[in-house]
């Protein structure tokens with residue numbers, strides 16, 4: 001991989017002794033906003049959770065030994081495209097390429113894979129230039145239930161060509177009845193569970209995955225409607241060719257996938273560092289008519305086969321009278337012939 | 341030749357309601373099938389078209405249902421009288437009627453015990469069926485449909501009744517029951533003294549009685 005070569009180069013470079021300061025030193029100042037100013041604050045916990053942490057500050061920044069008293073601006077020594085070559089190629093040749101830079105959508109100190117982020121976080125990068133209220137208006141011209149769609153489908157699910165999706169369920173809570181549910185934060189969940197291990201709220205047996213029984217228990221425990229799961233259809237990877245794709249016009253791209261397609265699902269839990277950790281959900285949970293995911297129903301795609309069979313039998317029952325009575329009626333037609 | 345006696349059986353608002361309703365239901369069933377089984381069935385070209393059509397037909401059916409209710413309950417004041425079976429109906433009438441439909445009808449030895457008149461147009465079996473359809477199933481399918489049409493404004497209600505999955509499931513099963521009603525209903529309507537005797541008053545309002 002090209003970027004590992006760059007990392008090696010930079011590590012060798014910084015190993016010459018010219019720059020003795022290391023990531024831990026940088027963070028000794030930059031983790032504190034009151035020391036470096038809000039603008040220059042780099043949250044240590046969030047940074048250490050990124051893949052960039054392994055490379056250290058020095059792989060992207062060069063500072064002098066006198067920093068910050070050198071009256072010089074610390075240089076950015078490598079840019080995103082040096083390492084993320086193919087993404088850069090895709091992005092710069094896309095229609096969106098001239099509209100935003102990498103750093104408009106990404107904070108390099110808080111850069112995570114899509115699978116470690118909530119759908120809401122993925123939308124945050126678009127919101128700055130495409131505000132949500134305006135997007136609701138634009139999409140409601142053709143998208144039924146626009147509010148629910150934009151709440152359940154991240155922008156990049158429709159506006160990137162990636163086509164590998166999962167159903168990811170997030171915990172939402174509310175304190176009082178008849179208010180809106182909000183995405184539950186790590187702190188809120190910690191308070192509710194009273195432990196560091198917030199997964200215990202849904203993964204009762206601590207097995208690392210979630211069964212339909214555990215889901216049932218979760219809903220039974222939260223029967224006062226305090227907490228529920230909200231589903232989003234999230235991309236596993238994000239191709240950087242952001243535009244409008246014709247097949248996303250077609251509702252059946254999502255709504256006809258057939259019951260097999262919606263099987264891969266997770267419950268994503270917020271972590272202390274602001275990312276999300278996914279726990280796999282038992283197969284079939286999103287299709288279960290009675291148990292499982294009461295707030296997630298994707299019409300046309302997550303129907304329950306059991307209900308289909310019951311419905312079919314009911315309709316069949318409607319033909320019992322015409323067929324049964326009708327046959328006897330035909331056989332006994334002579335009895336009703338009137339000769340007056 | 342028998343004498344013909346004509347009775348004005350079905351007033352205009354009821355006829356308008358009925359055929360608007362019948363058309364609405366057929367549309368709802370066709371578009372509903374596509375909405376639930378898009379991977380197998382495509383009747384209206386696009387999914388979006390099926391959804392808009394379903395929404396429109398649903399509103400038409402809901403409005404025409406109110407027309408029906410308003411007419412019978414408020415203007416004609418006959419809703420209870422016509423549709424709700426009396427104790428007598430339940431004790432004897434229904435048995436007599438069933439006996440006729442499932443026995444004497446075949447042997448041809450007895451006449452239909454029920455005779456239509458504007459104030460008593462349904463036999464006890466019809467009453468039973470129509471009251472369940474018109475006062476239980478149709479209102480419920482309309483209510484679940486309206487919830488599904490307004491999920492965001494009604495999200496508290498949605499949560500209170502168990503979530504969108506439950507509402508969608510109930511809506512589907514009710515729709516199946518109403519779909520099952522149509523062939524039965526159609527068939528029973530052909531059991532008049534001629535196969536089309538009951539269809540005519542639904543169209544012209546007038547029923548032609550044979551004089552006995």
Ligand code: HEM
Pocket residue numbers: 350354358361362363365366461466470473474478518522525526529538539540542
């Ligand atoms: C789709 C084809 C349909 C046909 C061909 C049809 C035909 C008929 C006929 C011939 C009658 C007169 C017989 C009688 O009085 O029992 C009738 C009456 C009636 N039908 Fe239908 N029908 C259809 C759909 C429906 C549907 C979908 C509903 C309700 C969900 C419905 C509800 C009723 C009711 C309540 C009456 C009695 C109306 C009154 O006189 O007050 N029908 N229908």
